[in-house]
Amino acid sequence: MDSVSRETIAQPLGRRERKKLKVKERVYSSALALFTERGYDRTSIDEIAEHADVARGTFFNYFQRKEDLVGAWGEQRRNKLRERLEVPMQSAEGSVAVRLERCMTALGDINEEEREITGAMLSAWVKAGRPLLEEPFAAEIFASIVKSGLACGEVSPDVDPERVGNLLRDVYLGTLYRWTRTQQRKGALHEELNAVLQLFLHGLLVTPESHG
Template sequence: MQHPTNTTPNQPPPLGRRERNKLKVKERLYDAAITLFAEHGYDETSIDEIAERADVARGTFFNYFQRKEDLLTAWGEQRRHTLLTTLTNNNIHTGTNTSTSTGTGTGTGTGNADSNGSGSSGGNSTDGNSGRGAESRNGNGNGNGNGNGTDGSPGSHTHGSSDNSTTNPDTAVNQLRHCMTALGQINETHQQETNSLLMAWVRAGRPLLEDPYLAELFAHIAHHGITHHEFKPHFTPHQIGNALRDLYLGSLYRWCGQPHTTPGQLTTELHTTLNLILEGILTTQHTDQ
């Protein structure tokens, strides 16, 4: 007689013992690699050292990763999963299914209540259950672009507009601010890791080869803003999404290149670049030539 299982039609069946053991080994290898990269640098860390730290044979490494560069892909996927989980838990419309896990996370990072982008679970977590959340709510927003907003981000004021974008969490503006807060905290919570891996990620061509999920995420929010008349329809959602992604990566590269940083510096810079897009640099008196 067959006994019914507890799984639902939308749930995958539970992993067997062999699959669970394989997943644990892969997680050990990933965790060992990320720790060594943060301690010594990506280029300075060998596969032998990763296997030794994970307490497995060198050949076992190649059962899970064909080459060391594959760890960069896993790192990027974990950051993506952490960000999307954080945003989803903060009711941000990502337009993306976050139910799948890459199975390489360590379970450490920035949590969802406050969110690293990842409260996501700081960049390396698959479940987003630990760390700091995306929302600090300790601001005193004064509406002049210099204070802290209701979500702990730098306040903004768009030429005296009277819209409710600063009070309604469902607006596209506030969704973008949550994104920038989460991205800033993901990187700042794991600064040494980010510094060690970002340049290796760039040299491996990952910004060109990987799916530009950030641009798509920003475009999804921009579409919401355009259809709800928050944003001018002069530009397409994809143009806005690509511009925001480019500004994010530029801010991240500059931050990683600085020998000394202060807490919250990257997050503040990201909100400044966001305000640059939202407010523009033209005076209200400007007319097209």
């Protein structure tokens, strides 16, 4: 990002923009609270507006449909992942395995920090068809790590980074779905994610060399 872009982002918002941002955040927070309490399907736009103490029309100033709240949730999570990985991923230090572990741990922590919301919104995300509509953001991150490993000779040259990225995204989502349906101790999600990652990286078959 160049200096002009940074200065543009750093400029403070005016009073009107700040007020609009606060109202939008109140509507969004109210929606998530109701989705978590009642479920996505059983929550209406009128109920969200009442909970946020705004008129029904105000809701539509920020979100055209209830499904757009699900998209906003997904984007917020992508931003969190970007922020947590920005410095580690820019660093030249760390093997491909280490960087993949950082990514899995970050994904685990993000979900564990808001477990109840994650369970409710993950269900809404699936019902809204978002897994098919949205770009596979996590898969792209995984693939970029594998590509860097290819460039430095750490990864086998016959490996397809995009395929690996999609596989690891599938591993992440499958583990996440199971985790939301259980009552496990804190830290269990990212531990499970990294355990599956190790299996993915090192395989499950015994090689002839291992028998000595």
